[in-house]
Amino acid sequence: MGIARPTNPGADFLPGTLEMLILKTLSRGPNHGFGIAQHIQQVSREALRIGEGSLYPALQRLLRDDCVEAEWDVTENNRRARYYRITPAGRKRLQAEKQSFDFLLAGIARVMEAS
Amino acid sequence: MRLWKNFRTWWRARQFEAELAEEIRFHRELSGEAAFGSVALALEESREVWGLAWLESWKQDVRYALRGFRRAPGFAAGVIATIGLGLGLNTTMFTVMNAYALRPYAVRDPRALYTFFMVVKNGRSRNFTWQEFQDLRRRSAPFSEVYASWGFPAQIGGSTVLAQAVSGNYFGMLSPGMAMGRPLTPGDNGPVMVVSYGVWRNHFGSDPAILGRKVFVRGQPFEVIGVSGAAFEGIDNFPVGLWVPAAMSPSVLDADPFQPGHSGNLRLVGRLLPGVSPKAAKAPLLSWVRTFEPEATGIEMYSHATPIPVNQDTLLAFLPLLVAFALVLLIACANVSNMMLARALARQREIAIRVSLGAGRARLVRQLLTESVLLALPAAVAGFVISEATIRGAQTLLFATIPPALGRLLAIEDLSPDWRVFGFLLAVSVATAILFGLVPALQTTRSRIVETNRGDFSSDHRPARLRNLLVIAQVAVCALLLISTAIVLRGGARAAAQPVGLDLHGVWDVRAIARHQPQIFERLSAEPGVEAVAAAWRAPLYGDPRRMALTRAGAKEWASYAMVSPGYFAVFRIPVLRGRVFTEAEADAEAAVVLVGEGAARRFWPGQDAVGQTIQIPRPAVRPDPYWTRLPQLTSARVIGVVRDVMSGMTANLSSDSNFVDFYFPTHAGAIGNDSVLVRLRDNADGRRRLEAALDRIAPNVADILAPMEDVLAVQMYPFRAAAWVAEFLAGIALLMTVSGIYGVMAYLVSQRTKEIGIRVALGASAGAILRMVLRHSALLAGAGAAIGVTCALAVAPLFAHELAVIQPYDWIPYAATAAVVLAAAITASFHPARRAVGVDPVRTLRCD
Numbered sequence: 017m018g019i020a021r022p023t024n025p026g027a028d029f030l031p032g033t034l035e036m037l038i039l040k041t042l043s044r045g046p047n048h049g050f051g052i053a054q055h056i057q058q059v060s061r062e063a064l065r066i067g068e069g070s071l072y073p074a075l076q077r078l079l080r081d082d083c084v085e086a087e088w089d090v091t092e093n094n095r096r097a098r099y100y101r102i103t104p105a106g107r108k109r110l111q112a113e114k115q116s117f118d119f120l121l122a123g124i125a126r127v128m129e130a131s
Numbered sequence: 132m133r134l135w136k137n138f139r140t141w142w143r144a145r146q147f148e149a150e151l152a153e154e155i156r157f158h159r160e161l162s163g164e165a166a167f168g169s170v171a172l173a174l175e176e177s178r179e180v181w182g183l184a185w186l187e188s189w190k191q192d193v194r195y196a197l198r199g200f201r202r203a204p205g206f207a208a209g210v211i212a213t214i215g216l217g218l219g220l221n222t223t224m225f226t227v228m229n230a231y232a233l234r235p236y237a238v239r240d241p242r243a244l245y246t247f248f249m250v251v252k253n254g255r256s257r258n259f260t261w262q263e264f265q266d267l268r269r270r271s272a273p274f275s276e277v278y279a280s281w282g283f284p285a286q287i288g289g290s291t292v293l294a295q296a297v298s299g300n301y302f303g304m305l306s307p308g309m310a311m312g313r314p315l316t317p318g319d320n321g322p323v324m325v326v327s328y329g330v331w332r333n334h335f336g337s338d339p340a341i342l343g344r345k346v347f348v349r350g351q352p353f354e355v356i357g358v359s360g361a362a363f364e365g366i367d368n369f370p371v372g373l374w375v376p377a378a379m380s381p382s383v384l385d386a387d388p389f390q391p392g393h394s395g396n397l398r399l400v401g402r403l404l405p406g407v408s409p410k411a412a413k414a415p416l417l418s419w420v421r422t423f424e425p426e427a428t429g430i431e432m433y434s435h436a437t438p439i440p441v442n443q444d445t446l447l448a449f450l451p452l453l454v455a456f457a458l459v460l461l462i463a464c465a466n467v468s469n470m471m472l473a474r475a476l477a478r479q480r481e482i483a484i485r486v487s488l489g490a491g492r493a494r495l496v497r498q499l500l501t502e503s504v505l506l507a508l509p510a511a512v513a514g515f516v517i518s519e520a521t522i523r524g525a526q527t528l529l530f531a532t533i534p535p536a537l538g539r540l541l542a543i544e545d546l547s548p549d550w551r552v553f554g555f556l557l558a559v560s561v562a563t564a565i566l567f568g569l570v571p572a573l574q575t576t577r578s579r580i581v582e583t584n585r586g587d588f589s590s591d592h593r594p595a596r597l598r599n600l601l602v603i604a605q606v607a608v609c610a611l612l613l614i615s616t617a618i619v620l621r622g623g624a625r626a627a628a629q630p631v632g633l634d635l636h637g638v639w640d641v642r643a644i645a646r647h648q649p650q651i652f653e654r655l656s657a658e659p660g661v662e663a664v665a666a667a668w669r670a671p672l673y674g675d676p677r678r679m680a681l682t683r684a685g686a687k688e689w690a691s692y693a694m695v696s697p698g699y700f701a702v703f704r705i706p707v708l709r710g711r712v713f714t715e716a717e718a719d720a721e722a723a724v725v726l727v728g729e730g731a732a733r734r735f736w737p738g739q740d741a742v743g744q745t746i747q748i749p750r751p752a753v754r755p756d757p758y759w760t761r762l763p764q765l766t767s768a769r770v771i772g773v774v775r776d777v778m779s780g781m782t783a784n785l786s787s788d789s790n791f792v793d794f795y796f797p798t799h800a801g802a803i804g805n806d807s808v809l810v811r812l813r814d815n816a817d818g819r820r821r822l823e824a825a826l827d828r829i830a831p832n833v834a835d836i837l838a839p840m841e842d843v844l845a846v847q848m849y850p851f852r853a854a855a856w857v858a859e860f861l862a863g864i865a866l867l868m869t870v871s872g873i874y875g876v877m878a879y880l881v882s883q884r885t886k887e888i889g890i891r892v893a894l895g896a897s898a899g900a901i902l903r904m905v906l907r908h909s910a911l912l913a914g915a916g917a918a919i920g921v922t923c924a925l926a927v928a929p930l931f932a933h934e935l936a937v938i939q940p941y942d943w944i945p946y947a948a949t950a951a952v953v954l955a956a957a958i959t960a961s962f963h964p965a966r967r968a969v970g971v972d973p974v975r976t977l978r979c980d
Contacts, residue, residue, distance in 0.1 A: 050158045068155050073176035076151075080136060080180055088150075098154050 032113055034066065034074045035083070039102055039110040042084060048097040049075060075100060083109050140181040151177055188494075192501040199502065206474055207506060210467050213871075214510035214567070216864065217463030218560055219517025224456045225555045226522060230544035232445065233551055235436040237362040238305040244366065244435035245409055246400045249420045249427045256431065259397045261377075261388050263423060264298070267399070270419065273412035274401030276304050281380060281388070281397060282367065284642070284835040285348050287326075288334030289823065291836045292372025294348060295365060296380040304402065305366070312342045312357030320378035324348065325357040327364050330372040348375065349383045349644060350830030362545075366400070366435050385645045385803070400435055409434070438544060455615065455861050458608045460559075462865055464567040465601045466872045467506075471567060472598055473879045475499070475575035482575055495576040496569075503568025504561060511560035515548075522546050532852070534845035570597065599912060602876050606916020606957070607923065609862070609869040610949050614924040616858035617945030622937040623851030625785065632777035633671060634704035635840040637662075637815040639822060640670050641808040642836040648808055650829050652800035655810050658825045662811040665698035666800040668761055670807035671779035672843045676792045679762060682747040683735060690731060691791065693779070694763065694798035694805070700726075700774060702811045710742040710772030713797040721797055725768040728776045731793035744770045746794070761804045763796040782847050785936035809840075851937075866956060873960040877909050881964045888968050889976030898969045905965035906958055913957030917950045 041047060041055045052075075053066045078084045083106035089099045102110070140147055155173060178184050200207040235241035248256050259267075264279045278301045285294040299317030302325070307314075310328050324346070326335070335341055345352045353375060365371030381387040388397070403412055413430045420427045434440045475482070482495065526546070574597060643651055648666065656664045669677060676691035697713045699705070708729055717724050725746060732741035747767050780790040798805060812818050819837060826834050881888070888901060928940035 048157070049154055050161045053158070053162075067173075068158055069172045069176070071158075072151060072155060072173045073180055076177040076180040095157065096153070097157055098150065 033117070034070060035078055036110060036113040036117060037064070037066075038071075038074060038078065038100075039083060039106050039113070042100055042102040043107065043110060046099045046101040048091070048099050050097075052100070078106065081105075081109075137182055141183065141186050144183055144186070147181070147183070148174070148178075189501070192498045193505065195498065196502040196505050200505075203474070206470060210470060210506045211510045211513055213463045213466050213470075213868065214507060214560070214563055215513030215517060216868075217460035218511055218514030218556065218563065219521060220861070220864070221456050221460050221559060222514055222518035222552065222556050223521045223525075224453065226518060226546055226548060226552050228449070228453075229549070229551050229555075230438075230546050232437050232439045232441050232449075234544075234549065236366045236438075237360075238307050238366060240402065241366070241436040242434070243402045243405075244400055245403055245412070245432050246398065246435050247416065247430055247432040248399075249417075249424060250429040250431055251424060252426045252428065257424070259399055261397060262391060264397055264399060266423075267401075267419065273404055273407045273415050275404050276300060277399055277401040278304050279377065279397045279399050281377075281384060282369075282371075283349075283384065285373070285383075286832045286834055286837070287330060287346065287348070287372060289819075290334070292327075292330055292334075293365075293367070293369045294373045294375065294383075295367075295371050296375050296377045296383065298377045301374065305363075307363035308360035310358045310360050312355070314357055314359075315374055315376055319356075319376045321376070322351065322353045322379060322382075323356045324353040324373050324375045325359055326355055326373045327359050327371060328361040329364060329370060331358045347831035347833075348373065349835065350647060350833040351379075351382050353379075368438060383644070451615075452857070455612060455858070458612060459861055459865055459868075460563065462605050462608050462868045462872070464563055465605045466868050466875070467567040468570055469598055469601050469872060469875055471503070471571040472574065472601075473875065475571045479575060486576065492576050496572045499572035499576070500565065500568050503564040503572075507560040507564035510563075511556050514560065515556060519548075528856070529853075532849075534842040534849060598876050598879070602872055602912045603916040603919065605869050605872050606913050606953055607919035609865040610917045610920025610953050611923050612858070612862040612865045613949040613952060614920065614945045616855070616862040617948055618931075618938060618940055618942065619851065619854050619858045621942060621945060622783075622935070622939065623848070623855050625939075626782040626851055626937045627848060629778060629782045629785065631782070631844065632705070632775060633779075633840070635844060637812045637818070638702055638840040639810050639812065639818060640836065640838045640840055640843060641810060641822070641826070641834050642806060642838075643808070643834045645803050645805065647829065647833050648805060649801045651808050651826065651834065654825055654829055655808065655822075658821075660813050660821065662813045663698045663701035664811075665702045665809045666696040666798060666802070666805045667699055667807045667809055668694040668798060668802075668805045670809060670840075670843075671703070671777070671792075672781075672840065672847060675780040675784065675789050677761075680749060680751070681794075682749050687749070688735075690735075690793040691779075691789070692763075692794040692796060693792045694761070694796045694802075696797070696799050699795070699809065702809045703777065705777055706775045708773045708775060709740070710770070712772055712774075715799075718797040718799045719801075721764065721799070721802065723765050723768045724771045724797060726772045726774050726795040727770050728791050728793050728795075729773055730776045730788075730791055732770075732773045734793075741770050741773050746770070765796070768794075768796065782844070783851075783935045783937045815839075866952070869953075870956050870960045873909055873912065873957050874964065876912075877905060877961040877964040878967070880908070881905060881968045884968075885971055885976050888971045889973040892971060893973035901969050901971075902965050905961055905968050909957045909961035910954060913954050917953045920953075921946050921950065 037056050038052055041052045044055075047055065049068075049071055053071055056064050056066055075084065075086075078100075079086060082103060084100045084102055086098050086100050088096060091097050151174060175184070178187075236244075238244070248258050250256050259279070261279070264277070267274070267277055279298040280301065281296045283294055283296070284291050286292075297315065299315065299319060302314030303316070309325075310331070312325070315323070315325055326341070326346075331337060331341060338344075341355050341358065344355050346355055347353070359374075365374075375383065381389065403409065409432045413432060416430045416432075417427065420430065433442075439445050485495065486492070641651060641655070652664055652666055655661055671693075676693060678689050678691050680687050681690050682688070696718050697715060700707060700712050707726075710726075712726060713722070713724060716722075727735070727741050735741065735746075736744055745767050748763065748765050750766075751762065774795070776791040778790050779792045782790075784790055800808065810822070812821070818839070822837060826837075891901065924940070924946070931938055931940050
């Protein structure tokens with residue numbers, strides 16, 4: 017899991033976790049890369065910061081796997097930006113990853129709480 | 132799907148990078164923070180997601196390889212030419228195989244078509260009668276439909292074509308498509324026929340008004356109602372020229388096949404029901420067959436999808452040819468492997484430095500293999516051009532040399548390349564590239580950091596050993612091919628040198644159905660310019676003479692026999708040594724007299740006069756199939772004469788016993804079952820036209836075949852000539868490649884050992900000693916190769932030892948000659964490098980470095 021202010025959060029994420037967070041963010045609606053990073057940072061109350069070095073490769077992986085679609089559009093400030101949108105396949109994957117993540121988390125909790 | 136997306140990204144790699152860069156720039160501007168994570172890393176990892184990094188390095192390899200080829204165009208051209216030649220020959224071979232064994236007939240669902248017959252006691256096979264066919268059609272399994280056909284030869288427009296009488300469902304079942312008119316239908320019972328596109332084009336000059344024309348088949352008029360599509364010539368081994376309804380067969384065949392009790396020789400082809408395998412179909416067929424043929428022991432079934440069914444037997448028959456062609460490609464690979472090794476050795480310094488700088492071995496091997504593939508692809512193009520040229524040349528040669536009697540019946544399948552040929556070429560060229568590229572690649576990238584750091588790039592002797600092995604392998608393969616060629620050549624010579632004993636010049640074999648034979652015999656006897664005419668059952672030179680059992684002193688003995696009319700001995704000018712030939716009266720009565728060949732006379736009555744002796748003919752235990760066997764209706768016969776033994780069977784079977792006719796029984800032109808009327812013309816000039824004119828006065832196209840007996844003999848010899856050509860061609864190329872291979876190795880070796888030779892010269896070695904040193908090396912390689920080749924040839928010899936008598940794989944001359952040729956070639960090839968070695972100037976070589 018991400019630890020507060022890591023320089024390269026990607027390296028510390030469990031594999032697939034970053035994709036899950038991105039998909040969760042996009043399930044609220046289409047967003048561009050910066051918006052996604054922003055949202056994750058805010059919601060996690062600065063606990064999770066995602067650098068470009070891991071965000072964009074992760075987005076490319078999701079594109080490759082048909083979990084998201086990308087389209088160029090203009091922002092409110094009239095800037096060109098690439099917007100990502102979750103696909104039905106992406107929703108399915110989010111569901112699956114969330115389940116296995118919950119399972120894993122519960123397992124970790126049990127280990128940590130055992131005396 | 133995923134692959135396709137990858138390709139799309141590769142295609143637009145530049146756009147991909149630009150978009151990603153823009154996205155990240157935007158991100159940075161908005162976040163307004165100092166560098167957070169590396170942009171380069173983000174780009175790099177994103178590229179990797181799509182495999183772009185891999186693509187990039189591959190592009191580099193290609194560019195690097197192409198630069199290398201530009202620097203050494205001679206090397207690239209040499210490799211492309213050598214591999215191109217090997218690929219070209221193999222593609223030729225594959226194209227032929229494709230046309231005959233792989234490409235299915237252009238009919239509806241050819242893969243479900245199977246022909247079948249039953250095997251009865253004693254391993255004999257038998258086809259079906261019309262009644263049995265009708266019975267099978269009423270059943271619903273294992274075939275959805277079945278057609279029946281009889282094939283027979285017939286003359287049309289002065290040449291013989293294969294005709295077929297077919298059941299009414301034939302065209303409906305195959306749906307081959309028509310060029311003109313309509314196909315035969317179940318309702319066609321009258322004298323109508325469909326001609327093939329080839330016959331229409333070649334014999335009727337593509338006559339657009341052919342429909343409705345009357346054409347004579349075996350002397351009977353038929354109306355042409357259709358011309359088959361260009362791609363369809365039946366689905367048998369020989370191209371079918373015309374089809375008539377089965378109902379008309381009584382008028383064109385000897386016996387009425389619809390009569391019950393007719394032996395029938397109906398060829399059945401069925402379409403298996405979907406999901407029924409040929410194996411599964413055999414059991415129900417056998418139980419059906421047993422209902423009328425209790426002696427049936429099995430069912431044989433063959434696919435009718437391609438001209439030659441692909442099964443174990445045909446593969447085995449083709450194997451020697453496939454192996455020979457593959458061996459030539461192997462030699463080409465060895466040659467190129469050697470060239471690559473020499474080149475790689477020259478690049479040893481570069482590669483060694485790259486290895487010591489940390490280049491991964493896999494990466495280097497990949498780069499070297501990329502080079503091989505880049506050379507193999509143009510070689511594939513060259514190979515394609517060569518194969519097209521070879522096919523065209525071979526076809527021209529075939530038609531220029533084949534005896535016309537065989538040429539008319541020959542089925543030349545369409546030899547144009549299709550996707551299978553291109554697929555084969557691509558697959559083999561890539562396999563070749565890996566074959567000739569992998570060994571040098573692995574060899575030169577072995578990491579040798581210690582030597583490299585010492586600055587020593589040349590002291591590795593393993594490549595030399597490998598090159599020696601490659602040359603030895605090459606010489607061995609070449610020797611193997613040379614030995615095979617010599618054996619085939621000597622076999623052909625042996626067969627040609629057989630004294631035939633029959634005087635064939637001016638003798639024609641006229642074949643027709645039995646009912647026309649008396650008229651033909653009479654007409655030709657009356658014709659001016661005809662010296663002699665004979666009727667015969669089993670004209671000579673068409674295969675081994677038939678054999679029958681005789682009893683002598685209570686014991687059974689086998690002897691070959693034929694039935695001939697008195698003129699036979701005059702037609703072939705066979706000398707009568709003792710006694711006399713049959714009289715006309717004896718022939719007409721098929722009297723109990725017999726002529727005996729001299730060899731049989733000695734064998735049956737050693738030390739006695741054969742004339743006046745009697746032979747006893749036992750009744751056969753089982754009634755023989757009259758289609759194959761015709762026994763004289765006699766219980767005994769008196770020998771009235773002895774004639775000279777003449778070659779009557781296959782010249783390839785050398786062994787005289789099976790080739791001579793032991794007993795000649797009398798027959799006459801009116802007898803049912805004779806197959807030939809043989810005629811000797813006094814003057815053979817314009818013979819065919821004169822005979823045709825005479826025969827046409829009986830009825831147009833009354834004879835099926837009109838063949839000069841000289842052609843019949845030539846047909847027997849033709850396979851040897853053709854095999855010899857192919858073998859000579861392959862062996863010639865193999866020899867050429869081997870010579871160039873040895874030359875390359877020796878030239879390289881001399882230049883590599885320049886320093887050593889310089890030292891030897893400086894120490895006082897004579898020119899002769901240096902020359903001997905180089906020549907000895909090459910002679911050793913050739914000697915080792917030749918020894919392996921001879922061993923291999925002897926190892927496979929038993930496979931061929933019993934096939935044909937003329938092919939004698941243990942004949943020592945081919946082996947000795949091959950060894951001599953290979954050694955001479957090796958010494959010739961190394962002569963130039965040896966001369967260069969002699970010319971080494973010790974002062975210059977020792978100074979350099």
